[in-house]
Amino acid sequence: MQLYLMGLWETVRDFIGTGGDVLYLVAVALLIMWIVMVERYWYILGVFPKERDAIIKKWNEREDTTSWYAHRIRDAWISEASDKLSARMLLLKTTIAICPLIGLLGTVTGMISVFEIMSVQGTGNPRLMAGGISMATIPTMSGMVAALSGMFFVQRLEQRSNREKSKLIDSLPHH
Numbered sequence: 001m002q003l004y005l006m007g008l009w010e011t012v013r014d015f016i017g018t019g020g021d022v023l024y025l026v027a028v029a030l031l032i033m034w035i036v037m038v039e040r041y042w043y044i045l046g047v048f049p050k051e052r053d054a055i056i057k058k059w060n061e062r063e064d065t066t067s068w069y070a071h072r073i074r075d076a077w078i079s080e081a082s083d084k085l086s087a088r089m090l091l092l093k094t095t096i097a098i099c100p101l102i103g104l105l106g107t108v109t110g111m112i113s114v115f116e117i118m119s120v121q122g123t124g125n126p127r128l129m130a131g132g133i134s135m136a137t138i139p140t141m142s143g144m145v146a147a148l149s150g151m152f153f154v155q156r157l158e159q160r161s162n163r164e165k166s167k168l169i170d171s172l173p174h175h
Contacts, residue, residue, distance in 0.1 A: 015138070018134055018135065018138055019106065019134070019135060019138030019139050019142060020106055020109060020110060020135045020138070020139060022102060022103070022105055022106030022109060022139045023106065023138070023139055023142055025102045025105070026099060026102050026103060026106075026139065026142045026143050026146055029095050029098055029099050029102060029146065030095075030099065030146040030149070030150075032091075032095055033092060033095040033096065033099075033146070033150045034150075036088050036091055036092055036095075037092060037150065037153055037154070037157070039088070040087075040088060040089070040092070040157050041157065043084070043085075043087075044085065044157065044160050044161060044164060048081075048084070048085065048164055051081065051084070052081065052164065052167070052168050052171070055077050055081060055168065055172070056168075056171045056172065058077070059074065059077070059171075059172045065173070065174065066174070070174075071174055074172050074174060077172070078165070078168060078169055078172065081165065081168055082165050085161040085164055085165055086161055089154070089157070089158065089161070092150065092154050092157070093154060095150070096147045096150045096151055096154060097147070099143045099144070099146040099147040099150075100140070100143040100144050100147050101143070102139070102143050103139045103140040103141070103142055103143020103144060103146075104139075104140060104143065105139070106135070106136070106138070106139020106140060106142075106143070107136045107137065107139060107140045108136075109135070109136075109139075110132055110133065110134075110135035110136025110137070110138075110139065111132070111136045113132040113135060113136075114129055114132030114133055114135075114136065116132075117129055117132055
């Protein structure tokens with residue numbers, strides 16, 4: 001197992017060496033994105049159902065559910081629950097949008113190194129230029145893959161969040 005992990009680490013290190021230091025930024029953005037995404041899934045699937053049941057219980061225990069005042073309380077509870085459901089979704093969408101941009105930063109830095117090599121060595125050393133070109137393309141690919149890995153799950157989180165909000169609204173009848 002330890003040998004496998006060391007081999008995996010060497011592969012990652014070689015990949016980062018080929019793609020440049022910008023890949024560390026992509027990795028940080030990806031880590032933040034997935035930590036927040038796991039937290040959101042944990043909240044929606046584990047914590048929110050208990051909060052929803054507590055709100056429904058409070059509503060059903062109310063004697064007055066038809067007055068204007070009761071409807072404002074209902075709306076406030078729904079609004080609070082909706083805010084909690086959609087919390088940190090903007091952070092997720094922002095990290096997804098930033099990942100390709102960080103990759104493009106890697107492309108620019110890689111191309112700068114290619115131009116530096118060309119200015120010093122000329123165009124006669126294709127091996128050195130190829131290293132710079134791979135340093136230019138790998139971060140772009142990594143940023144795109146990182147963004148794509150989050151897009152599907154964020155869409156699913158939004159759908160689930162909207163479904164949970166609708167269930168809550170339907171569970172609080174207003175007569």
